[in-house]
Amino acid sequence: MSHWFENAIERGEQLTLSAQRTASLELLKNTPWPTRKTEAWKYTPLKAVQGFNATASEVLAAEQIEGLQAIDVVPGSELPTELPAGLTMQWLAADDVDASLFQQVKPNRHLFGLVNDVLAENVLQIRVAAGTEVATPIRIVQQLTAGSETHVRVLVEIEEKASLTVIEQFAGSEQSLNTLFAEYRIADDAKLEHYRLALQTEQAMSLGGSHFQLFDRSQLNSNVVGFGSDVSRIDMDVRHSGQHAFAKLNAIYLLDGKELFDLHSTIEHEMPNGTTEENIRGIAAGSARAVFNGRIHIHRDAQKTLAELNNRNLLLSNKAEINTKPELEIYADDVRCAHGATIAETDKTALYYLQSRGIGKEEAQIMLNFAFINELVDDMPNQAIAEWLRPQLRQRFAKMGE
Amino acid sequence: MLKINNLQASVEEKQILKGLNLEINPGEVHAIMGPNGAGKSTLGNVLSGRDGYEVNEGSAELDGADLFDLEPEERAHAGLFLAFQYPVEIPGVSNLEFLKAAIEAHAKANDIEPPSSAELLKQAKEACKAVDLPLAFLKRGVNEGFSGGEKKRNEILQMMLLKPKLAILDETDSGLDIDALQVVAKGVNSMRAADRSLIVVTHYQRLLDYIKPDFVHVLADGKIVKSGGPELAHELEAQGYAWLENGEKAGENA
Ligand SMILES: Nc1ncnc2c1ncn2[C@@H]1O[C@H](COP(=O)(O)OP(=O)(O)OP(=O)(O)O)[C@@H](O)[C@H]1O
Ligand SMILES: [Mg+2]
Numbered sequence: 001m002s003h004w005f006e007n008a009i010e011r012g013e014q015l016t017l018s019a020q021r022t023a024s025l026e027l028l029k030n031t032p033w034p035t036r037k038t039e040a041w042k043y044t045p046l047k048a049v050q051g052f053n054a055t056a057s058e059v060l061a062a063e064q065i066e067g068l069q070a071i072d073v074v075p076g077s078e079l080p081t082e083l084p085a086g087l088t089m090q091w092l093a094a095d096d097v098d099a100s101l102f103q104q105v106k107p108n109r110h111l112f113g114l115v116n117d118v119l120a121e122n123v124l125q126i127r128v129a130a131g132t133e134v135a136t137p138i139r140i141v142q143q144l145t146a147g148s149e150t151h152v153r154v155l156v157e158i159e160e161k162a163s164l165t166v167i168e169q170f171a172g173s174e175q176s177l178n179t180l181f182a183e184y185r186i187a188d189d190a191k192l193e194h195y196r197l198a199l200q201t202e203q204a205m206s207l208g209g210s211h212f213q214l215f216d217r218s219q220l221n222s223n224v225v226g227f228g229s230d231v232s233r234i235d236m237d238v239r240h241s242g243q244h245a246f247a248k249l250n251a252i253y254l255l256d257g258k259e260l261f262d263l264h265s266t267i268e269h270e271m272p273n274g275t276t277e278e279n280i281r282g283i284a285a286g287s288a289r290a291v292f293n294g295r296i297h298i299h300r301d302a303q304k305t306l307a308e309l310n311n312r313n314l315l316l317s318n319k320a321e322i323n324t325k326p327e328l329e330i331y332a333d334d335v336r337c338a339h340g341a342t343i344a345e346t347d348k349t350a351l352y353y354l355q356s357r358g359i360g361k362e363e364a365q366i367m368l369n370f371a372f373i374n375e376l377v378d379d380m381p382n383q384a385i386a387e388w389l390r391p392q393l394r395q396r397f398a399k400m401g402e
Numbered sequence: 403m404l405k406i407n408n409l410q411a412s413v414e415e416k417q418i419l420k421g422l423n424l425e426i427n428p429g430e431v432h433a434i435m436g437p438n439g440a441g442k443s444t445l446g447n448v449l450s451g452r453d454g455y456e457v458n459e460g461s462a463e464l465d466g467a468d469l470f471d472l473e474p475e476e477r478a479h480a481g482l483f484l485a486f487q488y489p490v491e492i493p494g495v496s497n498l499e500f501l502k503a504a505i506e507a508h509a510k511a512n513d514i515e516p517p518s519s520a521e522l523l524k525q526a527k528e529a530c531k532a533v534d535l536p537l538a539f540l541k542r543g544v545n546e547g548f549s550g551g552e553k554k555r556n557e558i559l560q561m562m563l564l565k566p567k568l569a570i571l572d573e574t575d576s577g578l579d580i581d582a583l584q585v586v587a588k589g590v591n592s593m594r595a596a597d598r599s600l601i602v603v604t605h606y607q608r609l610l611d612y613i614k615p616d617f618v619h620v621l622a623d624g625k626i627v628k629s630g631g632p633e634l635a636h637e638l639e640a641q642g643y644a645w646l647e648n649g650e651k652a653g654e655n656a
Contacts, residue, residue: 348453349490350490350491350492352474352490353486353489353544354492354500354503355451355473355475355478356451356452356474356477356478356483356484356486357475357500357503357504357507357560358475358478358479358504358507358511359503359504360507361475363503363507364475367495367499367500367503368492368494368495370494370495371492371494371495371543374494375493375494375543378493378494378543
């Protein structure tokens with residue numbers, strides 16, 4: 001049993017919770033602490049969580065993203081008062097969470113989802129009124145500091161024909177524990193551009209997820225970046241609850257040392273004519289470990305679904321490890337589905353082209369390895385974020401395997 | 403400048419070059435023409451050191467240096483440049499980053515100070531202008547999504563920045579519209595110099611109206627089977643290569 005877990009339940013029992021959250025507490029009490037045999041945590045040991053003792057719950061803002069004009073939200077801090085028309089934001093009190101919104105999106109919650117249900121001390125609600133295109137991105141940002149334990153919940157509702165950009169950004173390397181679950185309801189013809197920048201490293205533990213529910217003709221463009229730490233786990237879930245919705249999911253991870261990064265994604269195609277494009281690319285060096293579990297579930301009614309999932313990995317050391325597991329469940333007959341996980345191989349022709357221009361083989365190889373990741377950075381719609389990330393990734397990559 | 407002697411080379415155990423001889427002096431422009439599959443691109447690949455192309459016999463020297471002793475990047479440092487018939491797309495590496503890496507590698511190998519980032523950017527922009535490529539192409543992935551003609555112009559741009567001693571242009575004219583052909587030819591001509599030689603591989607005499615060769619060679623079945631002056635290109639344009647089969651020589655009937 002886990003010391004931390006028992007303590008978390010005790011803390012939950014002392015809170016005044018809404019009916020929804022009380023139900024989660026009951027569920028949590030009946031959930032066993034994961035072991036190596038627990039499928040969802042098989043490759044992600046939770047020892048570091050088990051022994052964690054919180055000494056603070058303060059949240060600090062992380063550094064700015066140069067060139068990005070964003071509305072910054074730091075959990076626990078005052079919200080900005082001046083907001084663009086059609087955009088509303090508020091912190092909800094622990095016992096005052098709107099049950100019709102809370103947990104509506106997220107289909108199934110793992111242990112830390114339940115923990116977050118119960119312990120989220122900061123629940124942020126964001127609404128974009130129908131037809132409103134919010135040009136300024138919202139950046140929910142957390143610097144994880146020594147000894148801190150924080151649980152944050154974000155509930156976003158983008159109404160019909162509205163659009164929004166949200167960045168969930170994490171930083172910090174000191175021993176800490178954080179969960180952040182964000183739920184997005186993207187109504188008919190609405191659009192979300194989304195970034196989850198899980199840039200915490202070393203002893204900063206973060207578990208959480210971004211969960212999206214898509215309705216008719218809605219569009220999602222989501223980009224994940226992970227560096228890995230003692231425990232870093234993200235669940236990206238997309239539910240196609242409307243027709244002709246489009247979801248694009250790109251994720252990059254760059255792991256070194258003993259870092260761990262675990263990405264689970266579940267795509268539920270419940271309705272016909274939906275599209276999902278998922279591209280996951282990672283590089284692992286040292287004795288780092290990446291876990292990718294990509295599930296696509298095409299329900300019986302989801303005819304004419306187009307779903308592609310591609311996971312490519314590059315291992316820079318023979319002690320680094322990638323555990324990738326594709327899961328495809330198709331119950332409709334008229335669908336196009338591709339699902340692949342491979343170890344990335346060097347493009348010989350590209351290598352020769354670079355060499356023929358005088359670039360040494362080793363340098364050319366490094367350029368191509370970085371390009372493998374950088375392609376997905378190039379693909380980010382927000383230039384400021386891409387340009388801010390690129391040198392950091394480059395620097396991190398340059399140090400890998402040293 | 404370049405001396406190729408009895409070059410025999412094979413790909414996947416199949417012999418493609420069957421005893422090729424060619425000598426190029428500084429400042430000369432040589433055109434190589436010949437039927438599809440004759441081995442023209444193979445010659446460029448073998449000289450630049452592409453993987454999978456095996457030299458079985460013969461030698462190639464660039465200014466006295468044995469090319470086959472060198473790695474592909476060392477051949478580039480020695481002054482060899484190949485403009486690819488099919489330039490390679492490298493998504494994720496920006497064109498500018500690529501040019502910078504190439505120029506810096508050349509500088510390092512030749513023990514000279516590399517240009518500053520600002521100077522390099524200036525040169526790259528000028529080269530863009532010279533080949534009529536918008537500056538945005540410097541930021542894009544190398545050849546990524548470029549049209550056929552844009553890729554060819556990007557090859558010439560690279561040549562202008564790397565200033566090779568010997569450049570092999572493999573069908574740089576194919577896929578170019580008429581205006582682009584003039585742009586590319588102008589770019590190439592601006593590079594002509596007493597200490598720089600060119601091999602222009604082409605199927606069409608038209609390019610040679612713009613880039614005037616000193617010699618024209620016919621490469622067929624892995625060998626140079628005929629050499630002449632610029633007039634040979636006109637003859638080939640008129641007669642094609644059927645004469646090769648009969649063992650006749652172009653020009654004999656003319
Ligand atoms: N990598 C390869 N693998 C197999 N065969 C090859 C390879 N490269 C060249 N060849 C073969 O070698 C022969 C010569 O090809 P090459 O590309 O040199 O011709 P070319 O003269 O450049 O023709 P074109 O005018 O069509 O460009 C062809 O028969 C071709 O199929
Ligand atoms: Mg060819």
